[in-house]
């Protein structure tokens with residue numbers, strides 16, 4: 001078993017910002033400065049959020065009893081659920097925009113639902129929580145880079161920039177909540193490591209499938225130029241997501257805690273710029 005809950009070492013309160021974004025007809029189809037495959041990669045992530053975050057909330061709430069005697073973590077759990085609920089709402093609106101563009105949103109969302117239903121049916125509750133903690137690590141890392149590398153959203157539509165930066169900031173604010181509840185529930189290094197490997201494989205296989213489907217709708221599925229642009233964004237460009245992979249590996253360090261990755265400066269800069 002890993003060290004007991006350490007909510008006192010990290011964020012002690014979360015701000016629940018009930019924001020809404022104009023993700024409608026005014027947003028161009030390829031809103032990331034015309035970068036088609038990169039736009040679709042971010043759209044792709046949005047497909048996962050409404051159902052994924054519902055699963056996160058469910059798996060954390062199922063363990064409320066283990067934080068009964070920790071008032072700080074108990075409050076963080078409540079605010080975590082509230083933040084994720086609003087994220088889910090805004091990503092449903094985002095996905096409505098994608099549906100209006102003719103993308104097969106319902107089919108993709110149903111595919112996510114099926115995976116999560118299978119996880120709920122076959123995994124014990126604490127293992128489901130390990131899945132949540134693992135995927136929260138991913139969302140926090142992507143969010144960290146969105147905040148810390150302004151080049152990542154350079155040239156994108158301002159409303160989409162605002163939405164992604166808000167979500168990125170709140171993911172970093174609450175990045176330790178599921179992890180701390182998991183530890184309080186007796187979670188351990190071996191389980192969380194195996195689950196991270198499995199969750200990574202399942203998640204990225206789906207990302208690749210959805211990316212291909214969305215690029216096919218744009219007529220780009222066979223475009224070497226668009227696939228190369230995406231690979232560069234994910235693995236090569238200093239202003240892209242390449243650092244995610246190094247930070248991802250940090251999860252496998254015994255004694256790792258999400259707060260080891262310092263996002264405080266990036267969150268503060270976002271708060272100052274967004275007036276949040």
Ligand SMILES: [Fe+2]
Pocket residue numbers: 053083084087088167171
């Ligand atoms: Fe979220």
Ligand SMILES: [Fe+2]
Pocket residue numbers: 056084136139171174
């Ligand atoms: Fe989250």
